[in-house]
Amino acid sequence: MAAAVLWLFRLIKGWLPRVLGAAASLAFIIWGVSDGDVWEAKAWLFWTGVGLAVVAFISEFLVQRPSYMRLSQLREEAERKALMKSEALERALEIMLAQLASYCGLESHSDRMSVYHFHEDTFFLVARIAKNPALQARGRNSYPMGQGAIGRAWDEEAGLALVNMPTGSRWRSAAIKQGFPAEVADGMRMKSLGLGAYRLEADGRSVGVLVVESKNAGRIKQTHLDKIADSHIVAAIAELAAAFALMTPAGETFAATSSPPRRPWQSVPPRAPVTS
Secondary structure (H helix, E strand, C coil): HHHHHHHHHHHHHHHHHHHHHHHHHHHHHHHHHHHHCCCCCCCHHCCCCCHHHHHHHHHHCCCCCHHHHHHHHHHHHHHHHHHHHHHHHHHHHHHHHHHHHHHHHCCCCCCCEEEEECCCCCECCCCCCCEHHHHHCCCCCCECCCCHHHHHHCCCCCCCCECCCCCCCHHHHHHCCCCCCCCHHHHHCCCCCCEEEEEEEEEEEEEEEEEECCCCCCCCCCHHHHHHHHHHHHHHHHHHHHHHHHHHHHHHHHHHHCCCCCCCCCCCCCCCCCCC
16 A cells, blocks of 8 residues: 555656646647637636646646756766765875875985776776976876886786886887887877886785886886885775775776777567477
């Protein structure tokens, strides 16, 4: 009985304004197509339509709760709160990166540190810090597997990679040898001369790569990677990236743009009946 009452309430709430509006329209139509000499005799149809229209208008506000406007406001509020939470997650990662950079002594004007999360055969940039604002700016937000220090650290058993790049015109050739297309190498904003990469692991699986870079040759050393590996901050970064990387602003953007397109619908011929 309670289920039937609930079903009836939902039916009335969802369809009452529409039904009343349709009834008002029907009353107006019947009254309108009548001969002019009987309009006064059928004036009750006109006033019935007016009454139904007024009731339909009022029920739109009394029965339809929350209203469409209120639902729109609730959606905007939910989106704003979600954005604030995702920005807070990114900021938390940046704070931990800053602490790690201070611990490793990689805080010069030529250094930067980034976290990449692995998702669907691609590494996308989750968070980055740099004292130099020009180095903190995002260029490419994602990298395919097998490119640069990120790819090497991901494939190495130890999960570490140390790369020293040549200077001048040889930098481009060295970048191409590491798997970067020529146009990508030419478009890189930061021509790093020293790079170190450390594979991030959480819950018994590899989840991403932490990258340290410098524009100064010989700046990134094995001792830096050893300090990163020994730091408890890295474990926290890995856990946070594993759980919430796709909820950061960069993660939401990447997930939205990397979703595979839906295949067009194709009709499937029915199977022939099996005859004995």
